[in-house]
Amino acid sequence: MSSNSPAVSNPCPRASDQEGWLGFTLRSAATALLVGGYYWVREPLGRSVGGWYSRATGVTLDAATPRIVSVVLLLAVLVAVWRRVVLRDPRFHAPLLVTTILAVGDAAFNILENHPAPPWLVAATGGVVLEYSPTFVAIVVTMFAEIVLGRFFWGKWPHLASAYVSGISVGILIKSSQLWPFVLCGLISIASKYVLRIGNRHLWNPSNFGVTMMLLLAPAHVASLSVQAGNNGWAVVIIWLLGGLIMYRLGRFHIPLAFTAAFIPLAFLRSYMTGHAWQTEIAPITSPMFQLYIFFMITDPKTTTRTWRRQVLVAVLVAAMETFCRLAFKDIHSLYHALFVIGPATNLIEIYADRRAARAATQV
């Protein structure tokens, strides 16, 4: 996944220069206070609210409800704090959306799946820090890698929205009980942007490349996200509503729509060929992982083809390749592999075609 900002002519994503350092510092400080305060009070507050609700109504409140309400409130306040920066820069819209999904998903289903802190960290913090989030580590790693490599490669400070989303993607899509797969996946994802490129375009979606590599090289330690968010329809509806809205505003809603429109008839084809119920073949697309994939990975503007028609065609090709991987190899990671193959292939074809067209135009 990567930031869904509109394609820009400048190949180096630049940091916003309209946000003054003072404003940035103040907002960052306010953010740190709010997030720190949230983590400080959320458990006792949740217990108090739950107890109060039980006493008032005689009904036991689901433990996740206060967490969801409080995280939504936190997000609303944070958006208010950062509104001047976030709302007027479309590059922040996709990160904002995926952050919302992540935060609410964690409040409802604990999708961040914290790791236990190593004994040295527990000892160093006097037992205050007992666990940590590998997703947060992945975000820090990808943003740090982007800063270092971007500065080195472009000579400018890069815009970090893309790296931020890559970090979240790595954190969500990689499943491992160890930390190193998150760190390596983050580093490989970001480095791939600077290595596997032709001209001003990188060929692979960074997190698709990173996750695929980790699944290939370290299968004993890594799995990919398969199920989360409780097999609930409402989670799918929310992602479609929010994701659809943002993709529509970014002019890219046709990509998830084309993928879905292709996936469904292909599911019937698979059903015909495997003899399994069509509902069974449709089932994968109802999982939240699929929604994240079709809204945030295959729509990545940096690694998709440039025109509307080509983007639709590529989405359909990815769906077709996905079905091929399923039927030919019973491929559990067919989603990643399909984009891994089709994405750079179509990018290369487009780059080659564009260069030929440019040469022809020059000769004319």
Place this chain on the structure above:
Amino acid sequence: MSRSLKQATIAVVFVGLLGVAAIRGSTGRLADVWRRVSGQAESRAPAALDDAEVLRRYGFRLNETARDCGIEFRHEAATLDAKLVHIMPLVNPMGAAAAIVDFDGDGWLDMYVVTSNEGGANGLYRNRHDGTFEDVAREVGVADVNLPGTGACMGSIWADYDNDGDPDLFVYKWGRPEMFRNHEGKNFERVTDRAGLPEQTNANAACWLDYDRDGRLDLFIAGYWADDVNLWTLDSTRMMPESFEYAKNGGRKYLLRNLGDGAFEDVTEKMGITSTRWTLGVAAADLCGTGFPDLVLANDYGVSEFYANRGGERFEEVGYETGIGVAPKSGMSVSFGDVLNEGKLALYVSNITEPANLVQGNNLWVPAGETAGGVPRYLNQAGALNIERGGWSWGAKFGDLNNDGRLDLYLTNGYVSANQAKSYWYDYGKIAGGLKGLIGDAVYWPPIGDQSLAGYQPKCVWLNKGGDFIDVAVAVGAADVYDGRAVALGDLFNRGVLDVVVANQKGPLLLYRNTVLPGRDWVQFELVGGARPGSEATWSNRGAVGAEVLLSWRQGPDGPIREQVQVVSAGDGYASQSMFRLHFGLGENAVIERATIKWPSGRTRTLVDCEPGVVHHVEEADSEVPSP
């Protein structure tokens, strides 16, 4: 520097990162390279060692001797409704269970094992004191518990619920549970109807506990499938879990209070136990330090649950607060053990690990203080201690297999072993992420055919080295690859060592006879509570279920003090029960400082004159009455 040169520079780093991922991610020779480079200890022992070397290195060796001991028991699975035929191995993969108990009071441990096929006979293997066993189940009346129309056995737990001095038998089933009263080990009387048990459960776990400390053992039964599902005549195929990780449409739980007259009262709701998760493992012990036993539930398709006992008056589910109920996994069993020799019980919950497909990892929940709400806080240290990856894990039990003074861990695993060349994982993945209406309906589950799912898995025998564990399974002789389910430990031949019994799904019962390096000391405690029929109040149940022994000893007169706590349990792990006797390995030249016994009644007793190499028979009557 030109941009091409910069790109080349980053490319070098990039290739290096891929190389590190390949080496770090390898499980073969590259992994050995990494381990040497990083200075890590071996996580798995070499397989090709002769017996003497195995004994020298690891201090024990296991020999599978079931047949030599006269045991030829094989578990058979239940055959459920024909509507489930396309996924039968996925829906009937349970039922192999084992319990080690001295049912006839002769001082030698016997075994009760169950099968699940209609009409299949359970086995009660009486110890003949000569290294062999004989099946007396039919003779004493506990063989025919799979009668047509009554459901399939899933496991058994034993305890002296009537305080008459001999352990009685409860068999939990998918169907009608059964209770048998033991008459001095000579025969058993079926007392199911008088006991007032539920007519129908779909239970895969149960344990005895005295939750209100009235001196009478109560019964906890944990359902797996929803109770209204009759697996032989399905009304609907919408009986599968509604979610792979957040399912709450499983079986209800039963907390049955022992009324003392042979009957039990259902107090589940009154006591605040509301779970309808898919429970596969349950264990009870006083984890909160209140004197009352708490309950831990290992749930498939969801988070584990921790029911804190509030003074015997109600239970409160605090799994999230304790840390064990945060990340949803596929809980298969739960066991307690003082693995760090700190005088505190850690919780081991087995889950699923299948490379590239599902890397949940097993959990070792180590106590890490208390929460603001006053319940224990746990941290998962399974990864740090190398006991995280056990395949599709099932039963796991702590026990000091080499008598070195540290608790080791025996884990069995494997789900469906069919055609080795075919795997169901892909098909499983298709339905696992689907919406509730899809995953919850068996019709939409892809047929499994002759495919395997996490089959033929090597077992794990993790040896506790003090700082971490090493898997010595193959080296010490536990080399089977059956679809293991239950693990039970007991000193079957009265030699001061723990032998291992493993019940395998659709497979033979295994008895691993243990040989320990000579010179290793041990001590065992057989506790007898003071309750007797008609005078239970203020006493502990006669079987002393829930009693704790905290042992302090030294190796040599000047060695540092070592401590370990153990609890008498009646049902834990997966569908299993180890011997009531508590076995402590002590290492060489052991000098026992003291053994402090904390009885469920609150009484305590400290023994200071314990000799190693002896089974100490301790009666509660001589203990100190707790101060008010």
